[in-house]
Amino acid sequence: MSATTSGGGGVVTAEPAAGVDVGPLEDFAVGEGRAVVVDGRQVAVFRHRDGRLSALDAVCPHAGGPIADGQMDDRVVVCPLHLNVFELSTGRSCSGQRDLARHEAVVEDGRVVVRLAGRWAAPGGPGTRRATRL
DSSP: OOEEETTTOOOOOOOTTOOEEEEEGGGSOBTEEEEEEETTEEEEEEEOTTSOEEEEESBOTTTOOBGGGSEEOSSEEEOTTTOOEEETTTOOBSSSSOOOOEEEEEEETTEEEEEOTTOOOOTTOTTOEEOOOO
């Protein structure tokens, strides 16, 4: 599994069930999303005001809009291109589009770790790798 972050992140390899460290928590602004790439898949990671993290596929199924750039509140994110709405907790579309996959995002030792849907592993378990900045 490999990960890169938008804006010049690094690449890392890990076992298939492992989480991928996509950066320090402080790089993820409260109340905003950030796009990362995990195992070749674009993922939008959102940091809620209460400290929770949500992670969804980063590309809107309607017209390819950048979900990480959308406006979010505690419950939903709005695609910036055509205002399609998705639940942050499930990825379910609230506006008739195809649902987005939801992924696991957790904080481990002050760093954000993403596990793709269908590739769950225990937090901090073997195989968690850190991305390196370029």
